[in-house]
Amino acid sequence: MLKRILKLFSTDVAVDLGTANTAIYVAKRGVVLQQPTVVAIRQSYDSGGRHIAAVGQDAKDMLGRTPMGLNAIRPLKDGVIADLEMTEVLLQYFLRQANIKTRVKTNMRILVSVPAKATLLEYRAVKEAVDGAGANEIRLIQQAMAAAIGAGLPIDQACGSMVVNIGAGTTEIGVISLLGTVYSDSLRIAGDTLNERIATYIRRQYGCLIGEATAEHIKQELGMALVLAEDENQDMEVRGRQLAAGVPTAIKVTAKEISAVLQDPLNTIINAIKNALEDMPAELSGDIAERGIVLTGGGAKLRHLDKLLSQEVGLPMIIADDAESCVIRGMGKALAFLDNIAYDSLFLH
Ligand SMILES: Nc1ncnc2c1ncn2[C@@H]1O[C@H](COP(=O)(O)OP(=O)(O)OP(=O)(O)O)[C@@H](O)[C@H]1O
Ligand SMILES: [Mg+2]
Known part of the structure; x- marks a missing residue:
């Protein structure tokens, strides 16, 4: 009974903490914020202290253009937190901007996206950063799983769905069937x-x-x-x-010379996709051969990427609608399943 009453006052929030962009989704409200993952810091010469000068788009506009004493920082690198303190600052700022209370420990549950191959220490950093932002329960979901939900793939069916999410810091490959991850890989090669x-x-x-x-x-x-x-x-x-x-x-x-420069990192992605297809059960690769591979994330918008991948891998490639926001929209949908045991396999434990 008490639990049910408390639930009435609880807020479920999804945070896609990306290397380049952070997005926030609030249950019943939808996507409330999409901002670059950048913090600008002013160093005080008198006290030696650090003050926040700007966060998000305003801070991004300063990247590489800051005068002395001002620093624009990207607190995430390769999909994981590189500067914990600045990540906490950024999250608190964004949650406040999205009108979500962070002062008192409210009944706030936060779902955060993580790369498939982060270390335990890196997962712990994510939990700590979110904890500092005032959540009293933290759940994790793999980015590829969230992207697959966001792209509307039939993840609950006995049929393989493959998604490749190309972000700024990592490329996440996931194959999902019957609500579970059958195969996952994460490359620190992306935008x-x-x-x-x-x-x-x-x-x-x-x-x-x-x-x-x-x-x-x-x-x-x-x-x-x-x-x-x-x-x-x-x-x-x-x-x-x-x-x-x-x-x-x-x-x-x-265009020719820039394209030539991009081939080496793109080849790494191609090889990882080929490995995934070789490593998974034959039934599933059959499903994927038939239905193609869905590309999500901002990196999927690189011109003719679908054509190159399709040519090299030999399968159809489909760029998801609104590729950049697939992860946060998928996470938003996943919030509805947080209390549903049948969907427990969507989340990391
Ligand atoms: N039109 C475009 N062509 C090529 N790349 C693009 C385009 N638009 C955005 N990108 C790239 O997409 C990346 C950002 O995508 P996204 O927001 O999905 O990443 P992220 O979620 O912040 O990173 P990650 O998931 O790796 O932590 C950037 O590297 C950006 O350069
Ligand atoms: Mg991302």
Whole structure:
């Protein structure tokens, strides 16, 4: 009885704490926040203390452009927490912004997404960060599982569903059947890796230094997994700093050369998908061959990625609608199953 009354006052919240973007879903309200996972810190020279200057989009706008004493930090790296204190700050700020009480330990349950291959220590960091944000119960779900639910795959059926979620920090591969994970893999190669490869190439090839934001811009504007005949002549001007003289410079890069730079990390993803297909029971790979592989996450939006993967793996690839928000929407749906024993296998234990 008491439990039931308490439940009336409880809030169920899902948090997709991503390397690049964080999203929050509140039961009965839906997705209430989507913001970059960035915190800007001002260092005080007098006291040595750190003050929060901005969080989310405002902080992201400062990345690589901060004056002395101001630092824009991305507290997650490769899908896991790299700076626990800043992750707590970010979560508290976002929960407050989403109008969720964090002061008192309310009856708040938080569901958080995690990569499939995090270490125990990394899982503990997630729990600690969320605990610091005021939850009194924390549940975990694998990103690939959440993505599959969000993409509307028939995960409850006796039929294999395969999803590849390409985020900024990790690529998560999951095969799900009868509400359980049959196969999972996690690569620390994703959108951020592509940006790093682009920046390294431009530095080595042209002696031109570019920041993270410029690399991301090149990837989105000119980047493609495969150069089709109609894209052959595409190029763009890139501004950066000349390494030798230290002065601003502008160079021209082509779609062909950027695409060539992306092939190595993309091959790692292709091989992981092939391994998954080889390792799973034959019945399931038959289902997947028939129905294709669903691509989710922001990284799935790389131009012609579906075509390259399909060509290399030999199966149909389907980019999920609203690929970037599949994980948070799936988590939102999963909130309804938190108390349902039959759906317990959706969550991590
Ligand atoms: N049009 C696009 N082309 C290529 N990449 C894109 C595009 N749009 C977004 N991305 C990439 O998607 C990534 C962000 O996706 P997403 O929000 O799913 O990641 P995340 O959830 O923050 O990271 P993770 O799940 O790995 O912790 C970034 O690396 C971004 O560069
Ligand atoms: Mg993600």
